[in-house]
Amino acid sequence: MAEPFVFKVNLGGMIDILANHLYSSPDVFIRELLQNGTDAISGRRLQDASFGEGCIRIAVTEGESLTFTDNGTGLTEEEIHQFLAVIGQSSKRDLETGRILEDYIGRFGIGMLSCFMVTDEIRLRTCSVKDPSRVYEWVGKPDGTYVITPSETAMEPGTAIFIPAKKGFETYFREEKICELVRYYGLPLPFPVMMEGAEETYRINRWFEQTQGASAEEHIMRLGSEIFGSEFLTYIPLESASGLFSGVAYILPHTVSVHAKNQHRIYLKNMLLTTDGESILPRWSGFLQCFLNTTQLRPTASRESFYEDELLQQAREELGKCISEYLMGLSRTKPELLEEIIDIHGMTIKSMAEEDERFFRTFVPFLKFETNMGTFTGRELMIRRDPVAVTRSINQFHRTSALMLAQGQLLVNACYVYDASLLVRMAEFEENMQIYSLTAVDFDEFLEEPSVQTQVDAKALVQAASESLRRFDCQVQLKSFSPADLPVFYMLDDSAETKREIEHSLEHSDALFASMLRSFASEIEDYKSVLYLNALNPLIRRLMGLDDTKRQRVCVEILYVQALLTGRFPLQGGELPLLNENLITLIGWGTEGGTDHA
Numbered sequence: 001m002a003e004p005f006v007f008k009v010n011l012g013g014m015i016d017i018l019a020n021h022l023y024s025s026p027d028v029f030i031r032e033l034l035q036n037g038t039d040a041i042s043g044r045r046l047q048d049a050s051f052g053e054g055c056i057r058i059a060v061t062e063g064e065s066l067t068f069t070d071n072g073t074g075l076t077e078e079e080i081h082q083f084l085a086v087i088g089q090s091s092k093r094d095l096e097t098g099r100i101l102e103d104y105i106g107r108f109g110i111g112m113l114s115c116f117m118v119t120d121e122i123r124l125r126t127c128s129v130k131d132p133s134r135v136y137e138w139v140g141k142p143d144g145t146y147v148i149t150p151s152e153t154a155m156e157p158g159t160a161i162f163i164p165a166k167k168g169f170e171t172y173f174r175e176e177k178i179c180e181l182v183r184y185y186g187l188p189l190p191f192p193v194m195m196e197g198a199e200e201t202y203r204i205n206r207w208f209e210q211t212q213g214a215s216a217e218e219h220i221m222r223l224g225s226e227i228f229g230s231e232f233l234t235y236i237p238l239e240s241a242s243g244l245f246s247g248v249a250y251i252l253p254h255t256v257s258v259h260a261k262n263q264h265r266i267y268l269k270n271m272l273l274t275t276d277g278e279s280i281l282p283r284w285s286g287f288l289q290c291f292l293n294t295t296q297l298r299p300t301a302s303r304e305s306f307y308e309d310e311l312l313q314q315a316r317e318e319l320g321k322c323i324s325e326y327l328m329g330l331s332r333t334k335p336e337l338l339e340e341i342i343d344i345h346g347m348t349i350k351s352m353a354e355e356d357e358r359f360f361r362t363f364v365p366f367l368k369f370e371t372n373m374g375t376f377t378g379r380e381l382m383i384r385r386d387p388v389a390v391t392r393s394i395n396q397f398h399r400t401s402a403l404m405l406a407q408g409q410l411l412v413n414a415c416y417v418y419d420a421s422l423l424v425r426m427a428e429f430e431e432n433m434q435i436y437s438l439t440a441v442d443f444d445e446f447l448e449e450p451s452v453q454t455q456v457d458a459k460a461l462v463q464a465a466s467e468s469l470r471r472f473d474c475q476v477q478l479k480s481f482s483p484a485d486l487p488v489f490y491m492l493d494d495s496a497e498t499k500r501e502i503e504h505s506l507e508h509s510d511a512l513f514a515s516m517l518r519s520f521a522s523e524i525e526d527y528k529s530v531l532y533l534n535a536l537n538p539l540i541r542r543l544m545g546l547d548d549t550k551r552q553r554v555c556v557e558i559l560y561v562q563a564l565l566t567g568r569f570p571l572q573g574g575e576l577p578l579l580n581e582n583l584i585t586l587i588g589w590g591t592e593g594g595t596d597h598a
Helices: 011-022 028-047 077-084 111-117 175-186 216-228 310-333 335-355 357-363 378-382 394-406 419-429 440-446 452-457 459-472 494-506 511-522 538-544 549-566 575-592
Strands: 056-061 065-070 122-127 135-140 146-151 158-164 193-196 201-203 234-239 245-251 263-268 271-276 288-294 368-371 374-377 388-391 411-413 435-437 475-479 488-492 529-534
Touching: 028 056, 028 065, 028 111, 028 158, 028 175, 028 271, 056 175, 077 122, 077 135, 077 146, 111 122, 111 158, 175 193, 175 271, 216 234, 216 245, 216 263, 216 288, 234 288, 234 310, 245 310, 310 335, 310 357, 335 357, 335 368, 335 419, 357 419, 368 378, 374 378, 378 419, 388 394, 388 419, 394 411, 394 440, 394 488, 411 419, 419 435, 452 459, 459 475, 459 529, 459 538, 459 549, 488 549, 529 549, 538 549, 549 575
Parallel strands: 056 193, 263 288, 388 411, 388 435, 475 529
Antiparallel strands: 056 065, 065 158, 122 135, 122 158, 135 146, 193 201, 234 245, 245 288, 263 271, 368 374, 368 411, 488 529
């Protein structure tokens, strides 16, 4: 059997990796110092039932150094060797069972190394509650060396850490900066963190005092404003039934993307773990900013996220339930507030309704949909007894809205995310609701054949128009339709629209893609595009009576381009010059003083 060898570790290189590459920012050295002090205080509480209030005190020499002192459990000489000199050995771990005690935040025994991001030396003086007569001083260097010496200076049980500023990091050794980071990382800490400033000593992590006469709701809203620097619409209490978390979710007062990534304050045992809620919050929570504290979830080694396990999944599900049940409750208690939230965050609410059956049943009456008759709620759509047409194309919606409105037909614009699937579910939920997808074929019922005499009168106009628009692969037909003030209506089937889009792209593509696009276009053989002339329109009737083929063609070509612009089709080929040339022609006729003008 081969003899095993033991790994050799370059301590200097290991410290560089941990201090400069494990953590995302030098800011976290304050978090790690706070955490070590907090765990030391927790440890003293476990060992000494008579221990009073814990406290952390910070003293700063501006731009030069800082001292971080706690009145926690302290360390013996043996513990200094065991926990400060062995990377990965945590003083919070039960040495017999190896289990992390629940009262502690830290888990990995590497936090203090983060100080080497801002200093080249760590000086630590400590006195253990186990042996209060002895004080030790430990000095550590980033090359992995350290010394321990007994100290003759007396001190109360606890630990004081002194670090001088590394060149280039002096900004982290200023009173204002340290207070900002302490509030950021440790605002909810249950004991005081004191700053021994040049002029006064004050508490850094003081919670915002409740204004005289203000309600609890007003205080919570003010807290959100102070923390996130924003005003909010309202807030959602976050209380886990299993005790996994507690906090508040603030609802933003403006529209955001469904998958927006906001900054949150997510704490583990009252210490900030992360501002990124992706690992614990529902994916549709982009309309919220959360202030959340959890006690049982496991942090990753860098303590900047949570370890993915069943407990995290449970917390994620409970958070989603808290948020959705609060919003569902508003439908009964504060429907006007719910309506305001839907007006602002309708897209997010729709995404939630699509995923959750209970949420769908609760919110579908309040959801809003764009139609050719204005905005309709889900309730208004479901109680309609006539068929509801649905289009998933924004262009088709704008092209056909007026035509369908004139017929008294409701058209829903379902081109937005979630709308189409929600409409299908609504029709399944309400059996009397009938929906159908609008296609070019559906317009035949709106287009009536004019009288025989009208067709005879329009024969010359239709022929002139057909000859003029043949180069654009466009047929011309005479029909009668409402509204009468709409002179023409341009319609094309899906194949024709695809061909038109390809031809438009050809005009803006290079040689490589042009040959590919031409190949696609050549495969489209059966397509239909039609310009319908409205026999009920006064302008078309005037053109029918005009005995001048050239002027008929000029006017029809202008109406053709107008129909394209109205339908939001991109102009291509000679269509834009066609409009310009014909307008110039009309102006010329006007200046010549001619008669019989259309």
